[in-house]
Amino acid sequence: MSSDFYTTQILPYAAIIIKICRAYTDTQEDFEDYYQEVCLQIWRSKDNFKEQSAWSTWIYRLSLNVCLTFLKKKKNNKQNAPSDLLPDEVLVDSRAFSDESLNQLYDAIRKLSEIDRGVILLYLEEKSYQEIADIMGTNTNNIGVRITRIKERLKKILNQSH
Amino acid sequence: MEKSIETIWKEGFLKNDALVAPKLNDLYNQKSIDIVEKFKRMYKLNRIGVATFAIIIIPLSYGTKMISMGVLMSLLFTVVFFIAQKYSKQLNQIDKNTSSYEYLSSFNSWVKDMTALNSKLSTFMYPYIFIAMILGFWFIQVDEEILGNMFINGLVSEFPTTYLINGFPILLLIPFFLAIGVIAFFGSKIGKWDINLVYGRILNRLENTLSDMEELRK
Numbered sequence A: 001m002s003s004d005f006y007t008t009q010i011l012p013y014a015a016i017i018i019k020i021c022r023a024y025t026d027t028q029e030d031f032e033d034y035y036q037e038v039c040l041q042i043w044r045s046k047d048n049f050k051e052q053s054a055w056s057t058w059i060y061r062l063s064l065n066v067c068l069t070f071l072k073k074k075k076n077n078k079q080n081a082p083s084d085l086l087p088d089e090v091l092v093d094s095r096a097f098s099d100e101s102l103n104q105l106y107d108a109i110r111k112l113s114e115i116d117r118g119v120i121l122l123y124l125e126e127k128s129y130q131e132i133a134d135i136m137g138t139n140t141n142n143i144g145v146r147i148t149r150i151k152e153r154l155k156k157i158l159n160q161s162h
Numbered sequence B: 001m002e003k004s005i006e007t008i009w010k011e012g013f014l015k016n017d018a019l020v021a022p023k024l025n026d027l028y029n030q031k032s033i034d035i036v037e038k039f040k041r042m043y044k045l046n047r048i049g050v051a052t053f054a055i056i057i058i059p060l061s062y063g064t065k066m067i068s069m070g071v072l073m074s075l076l077f078t079v080v081f082f083i084a085q086k087y088s089k090q091l092n093q094i095d096k097n098t099s100s101y102e103y104l105s106s107f108n109s110w111v112k113d114m115t116a117l118n119s120k121l122s123t124f125m126y127p128y129i130f131i132a133m134i135l136g137f138w139f140i141q142v143d144e145e146i147l148g149n150m151f152i153n154g155l156v157s158e159f160p161t162t163y164l165i166n167g168f169p170i171l172l173l174i175p176f177f178l179a180i181g182v183i184a185f186f187g188s189k190i191g192k193w194d195i196n197l198v199y200g201r202i203l204n205r206l207e208n209t210l211s212d213m214e215e216l217r218k
Helices: A003-024 A028-048 A055-080 A100-109 A114-124 A129-136 A140-161 B005-012 B025-063 B067-092 B100-138 B147-158 B170-217
Strands: none
Touching: A003 A028, A003 A055, A003 A100, A003 A114, A028 A055, A055 A114, A055 A129, A100 A114, A100 A140, A100 B005, A114 A129, A114 A140, A114 B005, A129 A140, A140 B005, B025 B067, B025 B100, B025 B170, B067 B100, B100 B147, B100 B170, B147 B170
């Protein structure tokens, strides 16, 4: 990847990638791997960008896809390797941010299903229902209901952790 | 009052430390080590396989009464094992105290040397295996008679006018040498196919990572 491409086309949108990768990873090491894989994937797929959507929307979509694929691979590996950890114990609190409330919110987001994580991240990033549906590859009909349900679930998890 | 998740989100990311992008090059270091280590493991397994085959082929050939084939195959696989051992030593000598690009480039040169040699060897190796197998069948004893001799006798009685060279009918020698020629001609290709079958995926990863890194260095 040329450093010029990274500086001009990826770095200005790094916040998007960071926010998404944090929601799909439990450790700093995993986060760095996911982040870099997303960057590489953006660079590899840059010629496929058809300008039908904004560059940032495309980055959201690609980041989510890479994270979901990585997570799937990780799950498969865990299925093959015996582990004593219970699912909740796997979700280690990574304490990635100095803001404690944000850390808690991320911990709660990580307890959602993979798709719900993507939906709520896009909602928090103030994407419209149409954009969320486009990025997640669903229709707009149930996005509103789904977001309400996810928010309730998040509140419940956050209240439990207090 | 408790903050809404929207407020937590917005306020949390206003802090400077929240969005620090990690450096990009670490992944390449990791990938380089992963690729070479995985290859080393596969190469070791391959050598163990070759050595095992060189040993078990002897009792196997004894059991199937094709001892000459067993001895010749065992000899060949022993030689292949020692060549692979020599190459393995060279692989372990690749300097790890260089950049990941230099490390992978050195590994790539080693792979090219190894595949070039394998390609050359295959030109001789596959005809050798063919000859070993023919000899194996040839010297099988059936009712105290050698199968090869029975075959020649049958051929000569079927074609009594056939030309003989050192007691071997030309009708047998022509297809035999023709087959050797064809196998030798395709030996190098078979060798490449063989390498690709075993190491293809990892060598593709090596190629992709190297080209990524080359692009990054521009």
